[in-house]
Amino acid sequence: MSDFNRRPLTLAIDAMGGDHGPPVSVAGAEIALGRLGNGKVRFQLHGDQTAIEAELVKHPKLRPVATVHHTDKVIGAEEKGSHAMRRGKGSSLWNAVEAIRSGGADAAISAGNTGALMAISKLILRMTGGLDRPAIVSSWPTRRGITAMLDVGANISSDAAQLVEFAIMGEAFYCAVHARPGERVKVGLMNVGSEEQKGHDEVREANTILKDGGIELDYHGFVEGDDIAKGTVEVIVTDGFTGNVALKTGEGLARFFVTELREAMTSGPLALAGAFLAQGALKRMAARLEPPGGGPLLGLNGVVIKAHGGGTATSFADALKIAADLAASDYAAKAAANMERLARALDAPPPAAETMS
Amino acid sequence: MSDFNRRPLTLAIDAMGGDHGPPVSVAGAEIALGRLGNGKVRFQLHGDQTAIEAELVKHPKLRPVATVHHTDKVIGAEEKGSHAMRRGKGSSLWNAVEAIRSGGADAAISAGNTGALMAISKLILRMTGGLDRPAIVSSWPTRRGITAMLDVGANISSDAAQLVEFAIMGEAFYCAVHARPGERVKVGLMNVGSEEQKGHDEVREANTILKDGGIELDYHGFVEGDDIAKGTVEVIVTDGFTGNVALKTGEGLARFFVTELREAMTSGPLALAGAFLAQGALKRMAARLEPPGGGPLLGLNGVVIKAHGGGTATSFADALKIAADLAASDYAAKAAANMERLARALDAPPPAAETMS
Numbered sequence: 001m002s003d004f005n006r007r008p009l010t011l012a013i014d015a016m017g018g019d020h021g022p023p024v025s026v027a028g029a030e031i032a033l034g035r036l037g038n039g040k041v042r043f044q045l046h047g048d049q050t051a052i053e054a055e056l057v058k059h060p061k062l063r064p065v066a067t068v069h070h071t072d073k074v075i076g077a078e079e080k081g082s083h084a085m086r087r088g089k090g091s092s093l094w095n096a097v098e099a100i101r102s103g104g105a106d107a108a109i110s111a112g113n114t115g116a117l118m119a120i121s122k123l124i125l126r127m128t129g130g131l132d133r134p135a136i137v138s139s140w141p142t143r144r145g146i147t148a149m150l151d152v153g154a155n156i157s158s159d160a161a162q163l164v165e166f167a168i169m170g171e172a173f174y175c176a177v178h179a180r181p182g183e184r185v186k187v188g189l190m191n192v193g194s195e196e197q198k199g200h201d202e203v204r205e206a207n208t209i210l211k212d213g214g215i216e217l218d219y220h221g222f223v224e225g226d227d228i229a230k231g232t233v234e235v236i237v238t239d240g241f242t243g244n245v246a247l248k249t250g251e252g253l254a255r256f257f258v259t260e261l262r263e264a265m266t267s268g269p270l271a272l273a274g275a276f277l278a279q280g281a282l283k284r285m286a287a288r289l290e291p292p293g294g295g296p297l298l299g300l301n302g303v304v305i306k307a308h309g310g311g312t313a314t315s316f317a318d319a320l321k322i323a324a325d326l327a328a329s330d331y332a333a334k335a336a337a338n339m340e341r342l343a344r345a346l347d348a349p350p351p352a353a354e355t356m357s
Numbered sequence: 358m359s360d361f362n363r364r365p366l367t368l369a370i371d372a373m374g375g376d377h378g379p380p381v382s383v384a385g386a387e388i389a390l391g392r393l394g395n396g397k398v399r400f401q402l403h404g405d406q407t408a409i410e411a412e413l414v415k416h417p418k419l420r421p422v423a424t425v426h427h428t429d430k431v432i433g434a435e436e437k438g439s440h441a442m443r444r445g446k447g448s449s450l451w452n453a454v455e456a457i458r459s460g461g462a463d464a465a466i467s468a469g470n471t472g473a474l475m476a477i478s479k480l481i482l483r484m485t486g487g488l489d490r491p492a493i494v495s496s497w498p499t500r501r502g503i504t505a506m507l508d509v510g511a512n513i514s515s516d517a518a519q520l521v522e523f524a525i526m527g528e529a530f531y532c533a534v535h536a537r538p539g540e541r542v543k544v545g546l547m548n549v550g551s552e553e554q555k556g557h558d559e560v561r562e563a564n565t566i567l568k569d570g571g572i573e574l575d576y577h578g579f580v581e582g583d584d585i586a587k588g589t590v591e592v593i594v595t596d597g598f599t600g601n602v603a604l605k606t607g608e609g610l611a612r613f614f615v616t617e618l619r620e621a622m623t624s625g626p627l628a629l630a631g632a633f634l635a636q637g638a639l640k641r642m643a644a645r646l647e648p649p650g651g652g653p654l655l656g657l658n659g660v661v662i663k664a665h666g667g668g669t670a671t672s673f674a675d676a677l678k679i680a681a682d683l684a685a686s687d688y689a690a691k692a693a694a695n696m697e698r699l700a701r702a703l704d705a706p707p708p709a710a711e712t713m714s
Contacts (some may be wrong), residue, residue, distance in 0.1 A: 057526045062428070063451055064683075089686070093596050094393070099373075099631060120379050120422025134555060142613070143616070148496040153549060156549065156557050157557050158558060161423050166465065171654065188410070192360055192510060192513065192597070192598055192602065198600060199513060199598070200513050200514050204463065204618070223606025224601075224605045225601070225602040225603065225607070225608070225685075226605040226606065226608050226609030226612070227605065227609070228606055228610070229606075229608055229609035229610050229613035230609060230613075235540075240549070241549055241556070241557060241599065242598065242599050242602050244581075244582070245547060245549065245581070245582040245595070245599050245602070245603050246582065246602050246606045247582065249582035249583065249585055249586075249603045249606050249607055250582070250589060250606055250607070250610050251582070251583050252583030252585055252586035253585070253586045253607055253611065254580040254610065255586065256499070256500060256586035256587075257610075257611075257614045257646075257683040259500070260645065260646065261391070261618070261642065264638040264639055264641065264642035265635055265638060267638045267641075270634045270635065270637065271634070271635040271637070271638035271639075272633030273631075273634045273635075274630075274631040274633070274635025274636075274638070275631060275635060276631070277627045277628070277630045277631030277634065278621070278622055278627065278628040278630075278631025278632060278635070279631075279641060280628070281621040281622060281624045281625065281627070281631070282439035282621055282628075283622035284621065284624075285618065285620075286549060288617065289614075289617065334656035
């Protein structure tokens with residue numbers, strides 16, 4: 001879906017974000033450069049000049065396509081979003097997002113504070129559509145590839161129209177970033193059963209709009225929690241409360257499983273010998289289960305990617321690749337066209353959405 | 358907590374429920390008899406006499422403490438709860454629950470249709486407290502033992518008072534069934550962050566009642582999805598929609614991990630040799646990760662346990678053990694006392710719950 005046959009994309013990086021700062025973000029940029037190709041991408045590195053230059057020295061290939069944009073100011077990992085919004089002006093995170101609006105950047109990437117990234121992005125870029133806050137997408141490895149779920153934390157309660165907006169944005173994102181050529185991108189709506197009468201008003205109403213509202217996407221119907229790992233659909237839509245709980249439940253279980261497996265495989269000499277023999281296969285499995293290195297904040301006038309705070313240079317490079325794919329795609333136009341269809345569907349007689357309120 | 362120093366408990370079993378019917382339920386009863394001890398328990402086996410007798414022949418120890426209660430009628434796995442409630446009278450499931458009301462049974466256990474079990478139990482036994490439907494408890498193995506979560510599917514939207522009822526019932530259940538002597542049973546409320554201002558109205562209001570409402574339980578505060586596997590608290594309270602999605606997300610991921618691990622360990626001769634050497638450790642890990650074989654439907658005037666539909670005789674025996682522990686405990690009295698405190702807290706000035714509505 002991506003079209004890199006044009007001027008190089010410019011990615012604005014909050015180089016100070018995340019647990020590791022410049023050593024990971026600068027190394028990640030060089031890996032991404034290798035993947036995206038010379039001449040296709042440029043990087044703005046926002047943050048402490050000395051710290052960034054010290055890393056650039058180790059990455060000579062990156063140097064010619066990178067510019068350093070100095071600031072002393074850094075937003076702390078624990079700072080509240082509202083506080084960061086008021087006090088974060090001039091920070092590396094702020095400047096990376098601001099670069100989309102006025103600095104020629106096509107996308108911003110930060111491994112920093114999620115709440116701050118959300119609040120500052122919303123303030124600087126403003127929202128499209130009818131959402132109050134950006135929707136966060138989480139992508140999960142599954143038996144069949146990748147399943148993207150949104151929202152996973154920004155919008156605590158979501159009415160039917162917002163759930164449909166998530167569907168539209170999530171589908172356009174998946175097509176732009178994850179879809180293989182010719183892959184059907186099916187959208188499912190999270191519920192507690194697959195029958196039409198299940199669930200609360202919001203999901204049943206969203207189901208009606210997605211089925212009958214003239215929105216051009218491949219709507220599968222209701223899905224349940226176990227459909228995430230099955231990969232039943234490519235995009236799962238849910239409210240930010242349920243999505244956040246499901247995401248963190250899954251993250252917690254994944255860590256639990258890995259810890260239990262490590263303990264089992266080191267529990268005695270036979271198990272240790274077994275682990276030694278199977279180490280290649282276990283490493284390949286671990287790599288397969290690794291989720292993508294970042295997720296977008298959707299619904300903004302601009303591409304903003306949250307990279308994993310504790311990620312490696314490789315996972316930061318994944319986040320940069322997602323940013324580049326999304327920025328180079330027709331995501332925005334496609335989402336906008338479907339948002340217009342949604343607006344017409346909500347206005348049209350018989351007014352499917354209004355009968356509920 | 359259990360007190361078996363009295364007349365034998367009588368457990369009414371829907372012998373036809375679940376994927377396997379009498380072969381599993383009858384074998385499970387014999388295992389439970391071994392665990393609970395002779396003279397402590399009796400079994401009513403509800404269902405097809407011929408099929409049940411054919412299994413009893415294989416389990417001679419069970420024979421003296423079991424009675425067979427014949428019925429031809431069985432509720433199908435796919436039957437809707439409302440349909441089963443209207444048409445299920447005289448079925449093995451119905452008769453097992455009815456035995457609590459009029460047949461001298463202390464608890465009913467079924468591996469059958471959850472919706473039917475819920476609807477029929479509610480009809481026959483009636484609810485205590487202010488809940489519309491029984492709350493289903495799911496118990497998860499964690500790093501520290503077992504965490505029980507409720508509701509996982511019955512009550513789609515839950516107001517603050519209902520969430521507090523879940524807390525009261527869940528804590529009393531955990532003390533009766535899972536708690537080790539002297540173990541602190543902490544209760545957490547599922548949210549998307551640990552700060553007081555997070556989440557929607559219902560969870561913030563329930564938080565206030567649990568902190569200040571004079572209810573006698575060890576309240577931890579908010580927890581998040583990853584606290585399930587961490588075992589941060591013993592009981593997690595959430596609405597039935599979120600709980601159901603989290604449960605199924607977890608179940609799906611667990612199956613995904615197991616499948617991936619099996620594929621990895623059979624992916625080549627080295628991995629196979631490793632799996633052979635480590636098989637003892639891997640089996641112990643699998644056993645540790647196995648969830649308990651059943652969960653109660655709480656909020657009814659009587660003990661009803663849903664056993665896993667696809668479970669083994671051992672997991673059915675687990676469900677019978679849970680039923681016996683709960684029936685022999687002071688669960689009902691403890692929950693009732695706290696429900697009264699809740700009612701007073703909701704009525705008391707300043708009316709913490711009413712300021713929100």
